[in-house]
Amino acid sequence: MVYRDVAAGELQKRCLPYEVSRDLGITQKSAWFLLGRLRLALQVGSIEKTKLAGTLEADETFVGGKAKYMHKDAREKKITGRGTNGKTIVAGVLQRGETYLDENGEEKKTASQVNVGILPDTSAAALESLVTTHAEEGSNSSPTH
DSSP, X not given: OHHHHHHTTOOOTTSOHHHHHHHHTOOHHHHHHHHHHHHHHHHHSOSSOOOBOSEEEEEEEEESOOGGGSXXXXXXXXXXXXXXXXXXXXXXXXXXXXXXXXXXXXXXXXXXXXXXXXXXXXXXXXXXHHHHHHBOTTOEEEEOO
């Protein structure tokens, strides 16, 4: 059933992960992931992540638990300084969707795309290296503040 839908290009949300897991003999979690990748491939035309182009935005954030919600022992081990110590630095590069007119003259917007990565530190060089790996040559990038 799934194979017929994919071959006909009719993979929709009605294709349940339970059915796929039963047909392929995999877990529902794997089937859910597989269906998401197939929908992305049908939308973009490839499973591989594409490089971002145009005007891009880049920003970083700190990801990790708040000290006040940790047990006292865990807080003493993980939090050694101010609020950013012991947290992971995650940065993202965003390409906003563009508006265009379709064949009926209606204004439509393409989907925005984002690529993320983990940074070793908050230096400008680290963020710049992330942007250059995810951006096409000649793209404009602007860090958000």
